[in-house]
Amino acid sequence: MIVQDSKILLEVRGLRANVNGTEVLKGLDLTVRAGEIHAIMGPNGSGKSTFAKVLAGHKAYEITGGTVLFEGQDLFTLEPEERARAGVFLAFQYPIEIPGVGNGQFLRLAYNTLQTQRGKEELDPLEFDDFVREKMKLLEMNPDFLDRSVNEGFSGGEKKRNEILQMAMLEPRLAILDETDSGLDIDALRIVAQGVNHLTNKDNATIMVTHYQRLLNYIVPDFVHVMEAGRITKSGGKELALELEARGYDWIESTEKSSSKKSSARIAA
Amino acid sequence: MSNAVSLMPTNNFLAHLLAGHPVLSVSPVGYFNALRAAALARANALTVPTTRDEEWRFTDISLLTKLSFQPVASINDLQLADIEKFFITESHTRLVFVDGVYAAHLSQIGVVSGVLVTNFASALTTHATAIEAHLAQLAEFKNNVFAALNTAHMNDGALILLSRDTAATQPIHLLHIATQKNVVSHPRCLVRAEAGSQTTIVEDYVSLQDEAYFTNTVSEFSLADNTHIHHVRVQREGAQAFHIANCAVTLARGSHYQSVSVAMGARISRYNLNVLQATEGGECTVDGLALISGRQLADTHTCIDHAKPHGVSRQLHKCIIGGAAHAVFNGKIMVRQGAQRADSQQTNRNLLLSNRAQVDTKPQLEIFADDVKCTHGATVSQLDGEEVFYLQSRGLSDIAARNLLTYAFGAEILERIPVLSLKRKLEQAMLEQAGLEQAGLEQTALKI
Numbered sequence: 001m002i003v004q005d006s007k008i009l010l011e012v013r014g015l016r017a018n019v020n021g022t023e024v025l026k027g028l029d030l031t032v033r034a035g036e037i038h039a040i041m042g043p044n045g046s047g048k049s050t051f052a053k054v055l056a057g058h059k060a061y062e063i064t065g066g067t068v069l070f071e072g073q074d075l076f077t078l079e080p081e082e083r084a085r086a087g088v089f090l091a092f093q094y095p096i097e098i099p100g101v102g103n104g105q106f107l108r109l110a111y112n113t114l115q116t117q118r119g120k121e122e123l124d125p126l127e128f129d130d131f132v133r134e135k136m137k138l139l140e141m142n143p144d145f146l147d148r149s150v151n152e153g154f155s156g157g158e159k160k161r162n163e164i165l166q167m168a169m170l171e172p173r174l175a176i177l178d179e180t181d182s183g184l185d186i187d188a189l190r191i192v193a194q195g196v197n198h199l200t201n202k203d204n205a206t207i208m209v210t211h212y213q214r215l216l217n218y219i220v221p222d223f224v225h226v227m228e229a230g231r232i233t234k235s236g237g238k239e240l241a242l243e244l245e246a247r248g249y250d251w252i253e254s255t256e257k258s259s260s261k262k263s264s265a266r267i268a269a
Numbered sequence: 270m271s272n273a274v275s276l277m278p279t280n281n282f283l284a285h286l287l288a289g290h291p292v293l294s295v296s297p298v299g300y301f302n303a304l305r306a307a308a309l310a311r312a313n314a315l316t317v318p319t320t321r322d323e324e325w326r327f328t329d330i331s332l333l334t335k336l337s338f339q340p341v342a343s344i345n346d347l348q349l350a351d352i353e354k355f356f357i358t359e360s361h362t363r364l365v366f367v368d369g370v371y372a373a374h375l376s377q378i379g380v381v382s383g384v385l386v387t388n389f390a391s392a393l394t395t396h397a398t399a400i401e402a403h404l405a406q407l408a409e410f411k412n413n414v415f416a417a418l419n420t421a422h423m424n425d426g427a428l429i430l431l432s433r434d435t436a437a438t439q440p441i442h443l444l445h446i447a448t449q450k451n452v453v454s455h456p457r458c459l460v461r462a463e464a465g466s467q468t469t470i471v472e473d474y475v476s477l478q479d480e481a482y483f484t485n486t487v488s489e490f491s492l493a494d495n496t497h498i499h500h501v502r503v504q505r506e507g508a509q510a511f512h513i514a515n516c517a518v519t520l521a522r523g524s525h526y527q528s529v530s531v532a533m534g535a536r537i538s539r540y541n542l543n544v545l546q547a548t549e550g551g552e553c554t555v556d557g558l559a560l561i562s563g564r565q566l567a568d569t570h571t572c573i574d575h576a577k578p579h580g581v582s583r584q585l586h587k588c589i590i591g592g593a594a595h596a597v598f599n600g601k602i603m604v605r606q607g608a609q610r611a612d613s614q615q616t617n618r619n620l621l622l623s624n625r626a627q628v629d630t631k632p633q634l635e636i637f638a639d640d641v642k643c644t645h646g647a648t649v650s651q652l653d654g655e656e657v658f659y660l661q662s663r664g665l666s667d668i669a670a671r672n673l674l675t676y677a678f679g680a681e682i683l684e685r686i687p688v689l690s691l692k693r694k695l696e697q698a699m700l701e702q703a704g705l706e707q708a709g710l711e712q713t714a715l716k717i
Binding site for chain 2: 090
């Protein structure tokens, strides 16, 4: 929801980043206020997922320029775990499997670590069990998932639900969903979207990174941004997604080219 | 050749090991004396292996041969309270050996009909035939100097006889405690499971001191038709200990040998496990975990011999190697001619925690049958950056994330131990070794 004059949660200015010496983000700007849902769309290789990982603090990416403020604080001075504690959450495109660690144990560890950091009480195993089972209902997850190893042998849909379950428990201020819709069938997509919708409110914000418009039928964004070659090249409302779906990413590229031609023509003139 | 120890050994280190040994009393059972004599003859003929021997290429035991060890001279008078911490809650039957000597006052025998758990010495005359049929028949000592040494010193040991169709549901605990430095002990264990029997046996090596000593064990498991034996082996010897172990298992039709061996102690340890599928349709699951750091060396040599058709074998061996430690894994799978439909899977995974840690892994498949399903694979890796990042993104510090992943790597094996209290204890030991305790994690999530 767009809330008039709400607090700025995330402010990205001129962000540049390299991976293995290749520039992937080339001057990205984005402002996200409390209450808002943003969708970032774009063709493969445009830098969408890189942007998501850079926000979460992945070490493989080297920041070469620009600033990112999260609630006014310079995000790049924080380690990944400090960002998580500050309220940044990344739902992974490919959640990691951890054989040997029970999912329930892992969820409690993550939850209690953040609770402690936030100066709140930890939950003991029994309390936590009640708490997590309640959250699992939201995602129509079978409690059996608590007894299995983290993500091990989970289907694509189950992994994504497990990610959103973590989001539900950790209650981030800023949730970044990296291709959360990929690999989901319609039922799973509906359940995951329902979970996310339930979690959004006027105090938090969500950034959805996605290749397809499909997810946006279920989680309706306030803003849609198109990303190409490491920059946001077009922004608009939810109708932009529909237009993209109808006309394809080539349409943006062609309008881009014609507008740049115009500007170069002007300079020539 | 009435007494085994009357022959003079030829080898220096071996001479030391054998010299000064109190003369073993002549056993009233003839074959016992004969076995000892034959073994001593072999010990004299063989030499201590060096890294020039193919089977010991990666395992330098010269440190062991530089020291001298004697059999225990005076027996430490331990009380139950001294060793309680090693007990297994679920176990009502426990044989305790202190520096290799059976300690009746520390042992406890829960009575289960059809199940005999005792020390050799008490059963040698009453169960002479049952013992003779299997003792030293499985663990060959002709070409194995350490097995020969053990057999030459055979005096007492653990004996488990399961009669037909009996089930000992509580685990049987064989607890070997080292209390004195410079002592050599030769623990011996014989398990005979008659058709249809089942149980869980925990072979456990612990120490109450941290100086050098030498444990040289031989265990034999003979499984008749349709038996199911869980064998948990825990080597948590003292930091300067030398531990050399030979275990031989033979499987009859439809029997299942399921083992988990954990090596976390000792300065140098070597475990040889040979499983022979002697009749059709034997099945074995052979899992292992070596968790070592500092300057430890842990070597696991296994050989699974599919001698007959329709055998199944599963093996997952993992090593976690920190500091400047060195792990060795040699996993041989033999499928003999005619052993059709053998189904074998072997996996060895190694996790290096430091850049000085070292592993040598050698999966070895020898297949002489043409209708078999055999897979094997070995990996050596460090902690995965993506996994660490995933945990960090959930609020765990870098070090906590690394420790958790290390723990998880090993827990996959410990998970397979069918004795809950022992599993928990070893998990705790692993947490301590991985430094997780300092991170304060065990209270929050891992300890249930």
